[in-house]
Amino acid sequence: MHADASAVLGPFVGVLGGMGPLATVDLLAKIIEETPAGIDQDHVPVVAHNVAQIPDRQRFVAGDGPSPLPAMHAGIARLNAIGAGCIAMPCNTAHIWFDTLAAHSRAPLIHIADAVAEVLSDGLADGPAPARVGLLATQGTLRAGFYQQRLGARGIEVLHNRDDEFDAWFTPGCYAVKAGDLERGARLLGEAAARLAERGAERLLLACTEVPPALARLDPAGLPAQIDATRALARACVRWWQQQPRTTT
Amino acid sequence: MHADASAVLGPFVGVLGGMGPLATVDLLAKIIEETPAGIDQDHVPVVAHNVAQIPDRQRFVAGDGPSPLPAMHAGIARLNAIGAGCIAMPCNTAHIWFDTLAAHSRAPLIHIADAVAEVLSDGLADGPAPARVGLLATQGTLRAGFYQQRLGARGIEVLHNRDDEFDAWFTPGCYAVKAGDLERGARLLGEAAARLAERGAERLLLACTEVPPALARLDPAGLPAQIDATRALARACVRWWQQQPRTTT
Incomplete structure (x- = not known):
């Protein structure tokens, strides 16, 4: 066959x-x-x-x-x-x-991190490669370190959420999306993203596949521009x- | 393995x-x-x-x-x-x-026609089974006759587009969707649907899988309620x- x-x-x-x-x-x-x-x-x-x-x-x-x-x-x-x-x-x-x-x-x-690195090295449609990206990813992805390594090698600093921010917003936000509640997911993940923006992230790297469908529901003007790892x-x-x-x- | x-x-x-x-x-x-x-x-x-x-x-x-x-x-x-x-x-x-x-x-x-028949026999959420449905399907599906047979057996009349309506609206509408042009697809498929409504279709049976993503772009108030074969x-x-x-x- x-x-x-x-x-x-x-x-x-x-x-x-x-x-x-x-x-x-x-x-x-x-x-x-x-x-x-x-x-x-x-x-x-x-x-x-x-x-x-x-x-x-x-x-x-x-x-x-x-x-x-x-x-x-x-x-x-x-x-x-x-x-x-x-x-x-x-x-x-x-x-x-x-x-x-x-x-x-x-x-x-x-x-997937090679795919993101390739998008960044090709240049972004709306501007140069950022100096600091805010990584929206699970704690597992964060600790594995592959985004920090592959983007760090290109001179890009990777900012991330603290443990208490994971517990309050990121992790429950992911599970809300998995359960099909995009509205709740958007609210929670939006809070996690806002903390990274406050610390100087020029771009948000959406590196958890539950994140893009949720953040698409928020007003894009309220957050830094996004790099979608799924699209990469x-x-x-x-x-x-x-x-x-x-x-x- | x-x-x-x-x-x-x-x-x-x-x-x-x-x-x-x-x-x-x-x-x-x-x-x-x-x-x-x-x-x-x-x-x-x-x-x-x-x-x-x-x-x-x-x-x-x-x-x-x-x-x-x-x-x-x-x-x-x-x-x-x-x-x-x-x-x-x-x-x-x-x-x-x-x-x-x-x-x-x-x-x-x-x-897929068994799946549609099952939805109709289960009863529709917003009303009884219709007496006449307008079949939005390719000429191949229409000539194969499986919808007419399976719905006809339940006393439901199946209305369909004429050959000239296929050439003018239905067939080019499908190809527009396949090419990713949902806007053009919506306009053309909407015309095909309107002809069925004029002839008395109480429901539109969307029985070509290119149709639902396109018709979702149109004002639902302008057309009969839809039965989506893909959702069935x-x-x-x-x-x-x-x-x-x-x-x-």
Whole structure:
């Protein structure tokens, strides 16, 4: 089956999603938005494994629950089994396990922080690269340090929320979005963002995939301009596809 | 791999998508909206094969292009290979090939017209079942006759656009949506809908997956109330998942 299907359809961008399900839908929509396409057949082929039955990443990082790693490996194995050409994860926290997942995957994984770094090094549409960005990310992402390392190497300082700010606003804001309550999520995550702006963040780096759909509900004039890590990841997926040799169907 | 991954993750709703890609995103979003979920792990597990490299269905039906069937079989084979428990297609026209696809799939396929019939027989939230619905669908769907048969059996008359109305409004409206021009799509599809309303349609049955994102841009007061076949399909997917025995992760 696998050889036949791949011969007919060719490779695709695999999406290890479900962390959460709405964030995966957000990535798929942004891949379409970022693709210059006139007809269906121009679009980036994607197989999205939007299976949320993965143990909670934030809880595991906090020492409260089982590891999500076996379920993540299983999802990546499925995507590889049917011919993924690369794999993207619309979940920043999941990148804590990036190296292990990449080591067990035939298809290369695209790192979301590389995708953000590429957007910043390409230059922003509305101005130069910022000196200070405010990182809106889970405590797991923050402690893993990959954004600080990759942006720091380019001379960009990364500001972040304090532990008490996580407890009061960021973490409950994320769970509100996961539960589908975008209005409450917007209010809570907006408070977390405001603290970073007060400390001098010139841009907000939305590096938790629950954040963009929520912040989109707030008045953009009240906060620093945003860099959306999900949109950066979408662009990296489109770039990957544009670099593939074309097959005809 | 397959046995291992399925043991860890369990069965899922397979989505044979990409016809077009935005319609697939629309179904995934509606599955989430229709799911009563408090945390990620409550959500319906979905693997969406959003690969648009399937030859154009409307062109093939019009005698102008290769068959989409081999690519559709290949997509269904991929979903089966990794453990799909059922398969849904967010493309009404694709249901022309429903019987053949179902015969070659281990996982049962959910028919979108069955999903619509179930919504109508459950009763509508805002009133009784209509006597006349206006079918907004491609000429391929219309000629296949499955909506007329399944709704006719329940005493519901199905009104549809004439050939000249397809050429002027419906068909170019669909292609505008596929190309990402929702504004133009809304204007053209709105004209097609208005003709059905003039002929007595009490409800519009949006039975082409390009239609709902476009009509959502129009003033709802100007047209009959809508039945969204994609949302009906989403509800059928949620029902399937709710009927599965629960696995723990």
